[in-house]
Structure formats: structure tokens, C-alpha cells
Amino acid sequence: MSLPARISLLVVAFLGVVAIGVFVVVHYFLVNPPVIDYSSGVTADTGAVVHVVMQEDPQNTVSTHPDWVSYFIQNPQTKAWVHTTLFSVPAGSQIDMTIYGFDGCTPLRNNYWGKVTGTVGNIVRVNGKPYSFINSWSGCNVGHTFSIPSINLNVPMATPGLIQSNKPGLCPSSPCLPGDPKQVPYRVMQFTFMTPKATGTYFWQCRVPCGGGFLTGFGGPMSTIGFMTGNMTVVS
Amino acid sequence: MAAEAPPTSTPQHAAGPSGPNHGLRIFLIWLPVAIAADLIIWLVWKPHMPPGDMSVTASNQQFDTAVLAVVAAPVMAFVLLYFAYSLVVWRARPEDDTDGPAIHGNTRIQATWITVSSVIVLAAFVFGTVELYSSNGAGSGQGQSPIQVPAGPKLQVQVIGQQWKFTYRYPQFGGFETTDLVLPTNTWIQFNVTSIDVIHSFWAYQLGVKADANPGVNNVAFTKISNTGTITVRCAELCGLWHGAMFDYGQAMTPGAFTTWARATEVRLASVTKQLPPYALTYDPTVVAQMSKAMVAAGLTGAPGLYYPPQDIYQP
Numbered sequence: 001m002s003l004p005a006r007i008s009l010l011v012v013a014f015l016g017v018v019a020i021g022v023f024v025v026v027h028y029f030l031v032n033p034p035v036i037d038y039s040s041g042v043t044a045d046t047g048a049v050v051h052v053v054m055q056e057d058p059q060n061t062v063s064t065h066p067d068w069v070s071y072f073i074q075n076p077q078t079k080a081w082v083h084t085t086l087f088s089v090p091a092g093s094q095i096d097m098t099i100y101g102f103d104g105c106t107p108l109r110n111n112y113w114g115k116v117t118g119t120v121g122n123i124v125r126v127n128g129k130p131y132s133f134i135n136s137w138s139g140c141n142v143g144h145t146f147s148i149p150s151i152n153l154n155v156p157m158a159t160p161g162l163i164q165s166n167k168p169g170l171c172p173s174s175p176c177l178p179g180d181p182k183q184v185p186y187r188v189m190q191f192t193f194m195t196p197k198a199t200g201t202y203f204w205q206c207r208v209p210c211g212g213g214f215l216t217g218f219g220g221p222m223s224t225i226g227f228m229t230g231n232m233t234v235v236s
Numbered sequence: 237m238a239a240e241a242p243p244t245s246t247p248q249h250a251a252g253p254s255g256p257n258h259g260l261r262i263f264l265i266w267l268p269v270a271i272a273a274d275l276i277i278w279l280v281w282k283p284h285m286p287p288g289d290m291s292v293t294a295s296n297q298q299f300d301t302a303v304l305a306v307v308a309a310p311v312m313a314f315v316l317l318y319f320a321y322s323l324v325v326w327r328a329r330p331e332d333d334t335d336g337p338a339i340h341g342n343t344r345i346q347a348t349w350i351t352v353s354s355v356i357v358l359a360a361f362v363f364g365t366v367e368l369y370s371s372n373g374a375g376s377g378q379g380q381s382p383i384q385v386p387a388g389p390k391l392q393v394q395v396i397g398q399q400w401k402f403t404y405r406y407p408q409f410g411g412f413e414t415t416d417l418v419l420p421t422n423t424w425i426q427f428n429v430t431s432i433d434v435i436h437s438f439w440a441y442q443l444g445v446k447a448d449a450n451p452g453v454n455n456v457a458f459t460k461i462s463n464t465g466t467i468t469v470r471c472a473e474l475c476g477l478w479h480g481a482m483f484d485y486g487q488a489m490t491p492g493a494f495t496t497w498a499r500a501t502e503v504r505l506a507s508v509t510k511q512l513p514p515y516a517l518t519y520d521p522t523v524v525a526q527m528s529k530a531m532v533a534a535g536l537t538g539a540p541g542l543y544y545p546p547q548d549i550y551q552p
Contacts, residue, residue, distance in 0.1 A: 109398060109432050109433060110396065110398055110403065110413075110432060111511050111512055111513070112403055112413045112508065112512060114508075114511065115508050117415075133507065133508055133511065135511050137511065138511075149400070149401050149481065149484075150481070152415065203478055203481055205400065205478060207398075209433075215434065216399070216433035216434055217433075218399045218433060218434070218476060219476075222399075222477075223476055223477040229477065229478070
């Protein structure tokens, strides 16, 4: 091979490696799901009430991982369900959270996380009934949790019935439609908490090992923004 | 052809036996520098060395670091001083193109540096071994079977690592579990560190305690806290997506205040404690023995109470 040809080959190979690196950075590190804005039109630090609506599904048929469990967040303006786990709320506000639970049960590794903490009154209302603890080991009771460790918020998500996660009988396609009589049963979790006065990003996670097929159940959807973990951004 | 003229002056570096005693010069400069450096390290720097002196283990780590710094400072001072002295005194002068004197070795210098180096290294070896062995030593993570166990009563605190939060159980207070790390002063504390998923590492910075949290393993570490205050707890083992956020803050308080807190928390969490597995040094995260029989019979879990039925290819 001539010298110019070898130089050309080297340059092409180098550019190829650079292109792959750029693709990986852009595709996997810089692209995030959309942030649902619950802060617009609300003045921070006034205790204003903000109603955040989410749902947890046994699958995510609108993504490239249809067998991964997933949260969705409702856009407050359009009411459309968005495949994301990022949302922003005003600082010093009261968050009235509603989460529709469509997924089946998987026991917690540590039953301690069945305890409700960080909410007003340390309770969650499941279909209107208050609970301070939901026992995931005494039956098919808990599907997921919604936990923000830095503000000590932990809320177990009740399951719609005696249905294990990822089994037939659950909502077959996402986003599921609360209120649709043709859909499978679901639970409505409602709780209230106060956002911190300090602005910043507060990560949240699920504590149920629902990343089936991954080490200790905490890989896959449990470790991917847009599925079972995300950020609550508190803005001024 | 004219003969080359002889040199009119002797190069400075060829001063010969009648020149200045460089060794004595360097020693006389080095001695006060070394003494000053050691005094500064011991009197000024040591009280601020990490991790502080909040506990006996932290104090011992601070002491060990200071001792090593005191040993190292004169050596470092000598190296830097010799370097500077060489640059100043033995540098080539302008227009001096002559070679330096031949080196023939110096048995006395070689014997001195070998002896001094050996003494320093052997002393550091003995010092380090004694400090690690001692129950109050810097090696606070004594492992599964500690060689040295502090005498007297100890407060048992279990540290449970899980993605991505530490929880703490207090077996001497009914075995309640909490996310709050609260500890008494002037009391020997035995940390029993374990994990229920991947490998974590419990690092209580101000206490000078760092112990791996491995599933199925009880890793023991002892400490005794001297002062009240805040304790920073971090996971020191990369454990997944939110490893960087796996930290919290504990509190060290007087024994009386601790007992009040522990008894109140025991009562407050009594209903939750009933739903936890009995206190044990380790927990099998793949089996939920307390799972309801009805749930197992319905095939909603594996036969022994596994998280997923045996036929499920996904077995986290």
C-alpha cells in the first residue's frame, strides 16, 4: 500500500473513532427525556399548591425497551402522558401528588421501605384510604416506591391486586389509561409533601428491585433516567 | 604553531581538599529547616489533619499521619535542599567548559544513606504494624473476625447498605431500623456492616471508620466517639447510578440524649419493626422467608419465596 493510501486510511480510521465517540456522548450522555414543567405560573416560597400526576406501568411500549417497567408523567397543560421521569416544581411549595399504579407486585428487598415517610402526616392514600405502612412481604401489595432520599420522602406504591409484576392481566400497553373501564385494575396513590426552599436537583428512585434480568434487580430501568428513576428539579 | 596557553584559574568545582566542606554546610542548613518543618507539622498542621479527632479511631489516624509526616519532612527537606544547593554552588559558570572532577565513590556516604533508609523503613514497618494491630489503631475496619476487641460493653449498630441508602438497626433497642445514624459519645460502638444487594462501603468520615458492606458478610468495626457533632456518611464503593448521592449525616450526642432518642424511636417504630426480619448479622436478599404462604402458593413468587419464580429467566 502506498504512503498516501496508508495516510488516508489512518485519517479515515481516526475520524471514524472520533465519530463513534461523539455519537456515544451525544446519544447516551447528552440526550435526556423532556422535563415536565410544573413550576410555570406558580410563585415559589408561597406554599402554593401544585398538583403533579404520574403513573407507573408494567411496561413501556413507547420506548426501545418495551419490557422495562416505567413511570410516566402527565403534562399539566396538555394532559398528555409523557415518557419521562424529569419534572420541575417551585421551591417552598406544596406538592399534591397523584400516582396511578398499574404494575403488579414485587417484594421489597428491605421491608422497611414499606413505611411512608416525608409526606404530610406520613401517610399515603390508596384509593382514598390512608396508610402509613404497606407490607410488601405479607402479600402482593407493593409494586414500586416513589422515593426522594435527600428529603426523606418514601412512599410505597400499592398494586392493583394479586398480580405479580410482568404477568398477564396487567395493563398491556403504555401509557395506561386511568378511568378506562376496558383497562385492568389500578390503584390511585395520593400524598402531599413540601418542596425544599433550596433550589436544585433532587433525584428520586424506586426501591423495589424491579429491574428484572439485571444484577440485584437494580440495573436496566432502575438505573435509567426516563424509566424508574429521575430528577425533581426545584426552581425559584 | 604556538602552544596552547595553560588555564589561568582553577574551576570552582575543582576546589579539592582545601575547598569548603559542603557536607557540613548542607547539614547546618538542613538541621534547622528539618526541626522547623517537624515543629510546624506537629504543632500547627496535626490538629487540622483529616479526619480530625472526633473519635479514638480518627485521632489515631491523625496521629499516624502526623508521625509519618514528621519522618518524611526531614527527608524531603534534605532532597530539596541538596537540589537547591547544587544549583547554586555547583552550577557551571559562564564560559566554563571544563569537565567536573571524576567520581570515585564514597563508602561513608553510601553506608550512611543505606543505614538511614533502612532504619526509617523498618521503623515505619514496625510502627504501622503495631498501629494496625492495636485495637485503637487506625485499621478501624477489623473485618469479620477482629483480632482485637475493645473490652467492656459496646453499643451494637448494624449498617445495612442498599442501593442507594444506608439504614441502621439497633439490636439492643428492639432491633428498630431507621435512616438516622445517631450515636453516643464516650461509649464503645461496634458497627456490624453488611449489604443486601451489591458491594457498598460505609465511610463515617469524622469517625475514621470505613468498612466494606458486602452481601452475606458481617464486617465489624469499632470506635469510641469523643465529641458531639455531625458525622458525614458516604458510600465509598462505586455501587451504581446514584452512588454519588448515597450519603447522609449522622449525629453524635451525649449518652443520655442518645438513650432518650433510642427509646423514643423504638416505641415510635415498633409497628414497623414487627414487619422486619428478626435481627441477624446478615440477610439473604434472594429469599423472603416472611412472604405470605398464599402468595407463594399462587405462584406469585418462587417456591422458597424467591423474588421471581424459578422458571423466570430473570433472577436478580
